[in-house]
Amino acid sequence: xxxxxxxxxxxxxxxxxxxxxxxxxxxxxxxxxxxxxxxxxxxxxxxxxxxxxxxxxxxxxxxxxxxxxxxxxxxxxxxxxxxxxxxxxxxxxxxxxxxxxxxxxxxxxxxxxxxxxxxxxxxxxxxxxxxxxxxxxxxxxxxxxxxxxxxxxxxxxxxxxxxxxxxxxxxxxxxxxxxxxxxxxxxxxxxxxxxxxxxxxxxxxxxxxxxxxxxxxxxxxxxxxxxxxxxxxxxxxxxxxxxxxxxxxxxxxxxxxxxxxxxxxxxxxxxxxxxxxxxxxxxxxxxxxxxxxxxxxxxxxxx
Amino acid sequence: xxxxxxxxxxxxxxxxxxxxxxxxxxxxxxxxxxxxxxxxxxxxxxxxxxxxxxxxxxxxxxxxxxxxxxxxxxxxxxxxxxxxxxxxxxxxxxxxxxxxxxxxxxxxxxxxxxxxxxxxxxxxxxxxxxxxxxxxxxxxxxxxxxxxxxxxxxxxxxxxxxxxxxxxxxxxxxxxxxxxxxxxxxxxxxxxxxxxxxxxxxxxxxxxxxxxxxxxxxxxxxxxxxxxxxxxxxxxxxxxxxxxxxxxxxxxxxxxxxxxxxxxxxxxxxxxxxxxxxxxxxxxxxxxxxxxxxxxxxxxxxxxxxxxxxxxxxxxxxxxxxxxxxxxxxxxxxxxxxxxxxxxxxxxxxxxxxxxxx
Numbered sequence: 001x002x003x004x005x006x007x008x009x010x011x012x013x014x015x016x017x018x019x020x021x022x023x024x025x026x027x028x029x030x031x032x033x034x035x036x037x038x039x040x041x042x043x044x045x046x047x048x049x050x051x052x053x054x055x056x057x058x059x060x061x062x063x064x065x066x067x068x069x070x071x072x073x074x075x076x077x078x079x080x081x082x083x084x085x086x087x088x089x090x091x092x093x094x095x096x097x098x099x100x101x102x103x104x105x106x107x108x109x110x111x112x113x114x115x116x117x118x119x120x121x122x123x124x125x126x127x128x129x130x131x132x133x134x135x136x137x138x139x140x141x142x143x144x145x146x147x148x149x150x151x152x153x154x155x156x157x158x159x160x161x162x163x164x165x166x167x168x169x170x171x172x173x174x175x176x177x178x179x180x181x182x183x184x185x186x187x188x189x190x191x192x193x194x195x196x197x198x199x200x201x202x203x204x205x206x207x208x209x210x211x212x213x214x215x216x217x218x219x220x221x222x223x224x225x226x227x228x229x230x231x232x233x234x235x236x237x238x239x240x241x242x243x244x245x246x247x248x249x250x251x252x253x254x255x256x257x258x259x260x261x262x263x264x265x266x267x268x269x270x271x272x273x274x275x276x277x278x279x280x281x282x283x284x285x286x287x288x289x290x291x292x293x294x295x296x297x298x299x300x301x302x303x
Numbered sequence: 304x305x306x307x308x309x310x311x312x313x314x315x316x317x318x319x320x321x322x323x324x325x326x327x328x329x330x331x332x333x334x335x336x337x338x339x340x341x342x343x344x345x346x347x348x349x350x351x352x353x354x355x356x357x358x359x360x361x362x363x364x365x366x367x368x369x370x371x372x373x374x375x376x377x378x379x380x381x382x383x384x385x386x387x388x389x390x391x392x393x394x395x396x397x398x399x400x401x402x403x404x405x406x407x408x409x410x411x412x413x414x415x416x417x418x419x420x421x422x423x424x425x426x427x428x429x430x431x432x433x434x435x436x437x438x439x440x441x442x443x444x445x446x447x448x449x450x451x452x453x454x455x456x457x458x459x460x461x462x463x464x465x466x467x468x469x470x471x472x473x474x475x476x477x478x479x480x481x482x483x484x485x486x487x488x489x490x491x492x493x494x495x496x497x498x499x500x501x502x503x504x505x506x507x508x509x510x511x512x513x514x515x516x517x518x519x520x521x522x523x524x525x526x527x528x529x530x531x532x533x534x535x536x537x538x539x540x541x542x543x544x545x546x547x548x549x550x551x552x553x554x555x556x557x558x559x560x561x562x563x564x565x566x567x568x569x570x571x572x573x574x575x576x577x578x579x580x581x582x583x584x585x586x587x588x589x590x591x592x593x594x595x596x597x598x599x600x601x602x603x604x605x606x607x608x609x610x611x612x613x614x615x616x617x618x619x620x621x622x623x624x625x626x627x628x629x630x631x632x633x634x635x636x637x638x639x640x641x642x643x644x645x646x647x648x649x650x651x652x653x654x655x656x657x658x659x660x661x
Contacts, residue, residue: 033449073642082307082653083645086388086449090592091645095638101631102340212631217457224450263465270454274440281446300307 004248005132009140010205012244014039014198014215017143018222019229019236020150021067021194026226027154028187029167029294033089034074036219037096038192041066042199044100047210050112050203059112059204060139060197067196070096071189079181079188082298097213107210115139115204139201144237146194151233163187167292170299180299195219217270224273228280230290239276246272307653314651321647322597322604326611329640336635342628350625351618351636360503365613367504367575371396371567373512373609375591377519378560380600384523384536387553391437391452392564393588394459395430399565400572401463402429404579407489408471408482418488423511423569430565431558433459438557442550448557456588464581471579482579491574508570512606515563519602532556564588590616593637596644612637 018035025032032038045066046059074092077083115137124134153160163183166173170180202214221243229235250265258265284291330352334344355361375392382389403426410418433455440446464480473483491508493501523529535542535552542549572583594612598605619633 077642077646081646082649083642084648087383087596087641087645090390091638091641093638094589094593094634094641096634098632098634098636098638099336101629102336102635105627105629212629217454220450220453224454227447227450261465261469263461263468267458267461270457273454274436274446274451277446277450278440278444281440282444284445300309 002128002131004252008241008244008248009132009136010244011247012240013140013143014201014206014218015222015225015243016236016240017139017146017198017201018195018219019225019240020143020146020233021191021198022222023226023229023231023233023236024150024163024194025184025188025191026295027167027231027292028163028184029170029292029297029299030078030184030188030191031085031089031296032071032074032078032092032188032191033086033223034070034092034096034219035089035191035195035222036215036217037093038067038070038195039199039202039215039219039222040093040096040100040213041070042196043202043214044104044107044210045196046200047107047110047112047203048103051107051110054113056113056115056204057138059115059200063196063200063204064193065196067192067194067199068189069192070196071192074192075185075188078298079184082300085296085298093219101212104210104212109209111209112203114208115201137205139197139204142197147233147237154233164292167294170294170297170301174299174301180301184299195222198222221269221273224277227284228276230280230284231292232290242276243269243272306656307649308656310652310654317647317651318599321650322599322608322644325597325640325643325647328643329636332639333636342626346626347622347628350622350628351615353618354621355614355617361617363503363505365610365617366509367506368616369609369613370508370512371571371587372591372594372613373605374515374567374570375560375564375588376594376598376605376609377515377602378563379591379595380519380523380598380602380605381532381556382560383595384600385532385552385556386536386539387441387556388449389434389437389452389557389560390449390592391434391454391456391588392560392591393584393586394452394456395433395561395564396568396571396584396588397456397459397463398433398568399426399428399430399562400568400583401459401466401579402426402432402565403489403569404482404485404572405471407485407573408579410488411483411486413486413488415488418486419491419573422489422573423566426565426569427562428565430568431562433565434557434561438554441553441557448553463579463583467579467581473578480581484578485573489573490577491570493574504575506574508574511566511570516602516606523602528555564591590633590637593641596641 018039022032022035042063046063049062050056050059070092074088078085078088117135117137120134124130162178166178166180166183174180199215225236225239228239247269250268253265254262334348337347338344355365379389379392403422406425407422436455437448437451440451441448467482468480471482473481491506493506496502531547531552535547590612594605594608598608615636616633619630622628623630
């Protein structure tokens with residue numbers, strides 16, 4: 001049981017990180033559909049770095065940088081060249097699929113060491129909870145720290161309120177004198193950073209070797225999670241754990257030989273995403289205030 | 304410091320220049336990346352862009368590969384024109400092929416080619432039904448069609464895998480996940496040329512493209528339906544005032560694009576495979592997104608774009624065989640191409656101005 005919960009948590013962390021990053025980007029009014037691509041880049045970056053430097057922690061850094069690099073490409077085009085965000089995001093995912101396929105080809109068949117667990121003094125000795133909550137790897141702690149930070153940042157910090165203002169009404173934010181484009185650049189790159197670390201987590205903890213398209217749609221599920229969470233950070237934790245649970249449930253089902261064909265079990269995370277989106281969207285359309293009002297709209301001003 | 308100043312009129316020149324410049328930039332940046340990753344850029348350039356034209360049967364294979372891309376791209380054009388983001392054509396392609404395959408395998412002795420009409424219509428229905436899911440969710444509950452249509456791609460891939468390994472598996476297939484072969488009536492034949500014989504894999508399915516492009520052109524440019532789609536995409540407010548129902552347009556374009564993707568699936572399987580297998584599409588549904596944009600959301604443009612992208616796809620196959628470059632690299636070119644095409648769209652509406660930083 002304990003092992004099961006640990007696997008569920010591990011499975012949900014890439015989703016959690018990627019969704020948190022995307023949430024910040026979307027709060028600033030940028031809809032980046034390239035999450036899947038940024039995660040793939042993070043994964044291949046991490047694999048390359050760990051194989052080269054033989055220290056899993058460099059994998060986290062490399063994953064983050066790869067994600068930021070991809071987010072910068074997206075920012076140049078959507079923010080500076082004012083291209084359509086939906087199409088550019090799709091383009092980013094297609095681009096990154098090709099790039100990582102190329103960059104990952106020499107890595108095929110090589111295995112990397114996994115990220116070590118860090119036990120927190122005394123707390124990890126608490127029965128049951130201790131080993132689940134306080135015997136995790138660095139990225140797991142980091143992702144929770146990011147969520148807490150983001151919650152406070154958006155609600156109580158001045159920068160957070162400016163970020164939300166830019167996402168809700170970029171015209172007004174601009175007239176008051178806030179640099180809309182700069183803020184969106186930062187927010188998008190933060191999104192890339194988180195997605196990159198989330199992607200890096202996949203080879204660092206879940207499957208320690210490269211295969212083409214190894215993120216398997218997690219970036220898209222992360223996008224759905226942001227909607228599912230109605231743009232409220234802590235709800236992403238709930239959503240990510242549910243999806244982690246569903247993913248693991250179908251694996252357990254396959255392993256224990258449930259009388260359901262394995263392909264139908266594998267469909268579960270995707271169908272669950274559609275169901276979750278449907279349930280939330282019905283509610284959201286009645287209460288539109290949670291969706292950043294300028295989401296996906298390009299800003300044509302000068303800064 | 305660069306600033307963009309709105310043009311008074313959309314620049315006509317840019318409509319043609321943008322795609323050409325985009326291709327040039329794409330090749331440049333693509334080669335830069337190849338060089339950086341340690342591949343020979345000249346050799347790569349030759350394999351991807353020139354080798355597909357090196358023999359006549361290879362040229363006809365370009366057309367064969369372009370066929371599904373053009374059909375799907377034409378459907379996606381309708382969606383993208385009206386700001387409906389169907390990115391699940393891959394799944395609609397699979398479901399069209401699967402439903403038509405089910406009908407084809409239910410009549411194992413049919414020889415008449417008229418049966419093809421039935422499988423094509425079935426394929427259209429299969430694809431349209433799959434697109435109906437995001438359509439109805441979008442209309443009734445305002446669910447994001449991008450995510451739903453994409454999730455359904457994964458579902459469709461797993462579903463055909465299940466069907467071909469399970470219910471429709473041929474007991475005589477020696478354990479391979481293959482259905483029984485299609486009956487004669489459900490197969491699309493290669494075109495025989497007098498005195499030459501067959502040209503590569505060139506098949507009669509290409510006739511569908513020849514019919515589709517003019518019909519699509521007339522629909523977009525000369526009918527009320529096409530007019531509504533154009534207005535909704537370019538001036539949603541105006542469409543609202545004119546009383547065009549956004550919901551019925553969303554439904555129509557999703558069903559049409561899903562249906563066309565389904566038809567593309569039927570043609571691909573009936574002409575090139577001849578039975579169902581777990582993988583029938585090889586990413587046509589995603590590539591067609593690029594085709595639609597490269598073609599400037601215009602049927603004639605899509606015809607050319609389909610041929611250009613098919614060339615690159617075949618070139619990438621060659622590069623994989625001769626240089627060991629994984630063929631997903633086409634994605635690299637497609638992505639960069641899309642970035643520059645979209646930038647071109649901005650430049651149609653805005654002038655670049657260099658100015659001193661304030």
